[in-house]
Amino acid sequence: MKIALILAGYGLVLAVAGPRLLACASWTARAPRLAIACWQALCLAVVASAMLAGLALAVPTMRISGDLAMLLRACVMALRAQYATPGGAAVSIAGAVLALAVFARVTWCLGSHLTSARRERTRHRRAVALVGALDRETGVSVVPDDRPAAYCLPGRGHRIVLTSAALAALGPAELAAVIAHERAHVRGRHHLALAFTAALAAAFPRIGLFSMAASQTARLVELAADDAACATSDELTLAEALLSMAGPGAPAMALAAGGDVADRIRRLIAGRRPLPRWAARLGLAAAVALLMVPFVIAAEPAVAATGMDYCPLTTPTNVMR
16 A cells, blocks of 8 residues: 555656646757657556555555465465455456456557558548659659648658658748658657657546646657757757748648747757757656656565565475485
């Protein structure tokens, strides 16, 4: 019971305080990839805390010294004692239901979201193949449309798509910057990070952490793609391209050169200020620690038990020679 309460408290603190601190942090715009990792770790830590708390309620924990037979007998006796009383059985069943429900809900929503998005991308990819034309110079697909738009269809058989209006509006340098932005989405597999947070937001709509993580991740993947594009293009060139591309035009399942365009343009004009390497490594270590804490708490009885003598190696006094 103590372990379950600690895990529940840890998950509750993360769910309440975590998004407030992370959403208000100014460094996230300087290190968007690290910020994405932090949001993912925060969501995973909350989900893991709920599942492990349920398991801790369902399975009793103990510390025992002695041989292996004594350990097995103690485990059986502890399980019988916990399930023998109505209160103990109710708590154990509630814990098992909680763990299974969280796991099943997350798995179902994530699988449904990935399957639906892949189906839509496949359908749209076939439509692009029918109405679009391959631009041999840039290697992207061009579809006729009077609205300037650029987006990528990630996943297997990924494709970068531009409308004819975008191709006409962008100069050579701006076009290269936009294509680099979309290729960064594909290389970074940003659609998986978006799918995970969107699935959690759909699975638990009343938990503000997951909806905020979904919106913040959608913003941060655009910043991360901008940073990758700026490795080969000038920031002002990308800002001009974003200004030309602003507006609707991309399908819902695609990753497009859109989002909070005004904030992105201001960021590019002001000049990017990446975090120092030591700060980025420290932040990554903090994200990993945040995720590992629930597992360390849940494993504490087992870790403590490893230092106990289950199989004493004392020499019997009446050994036959």
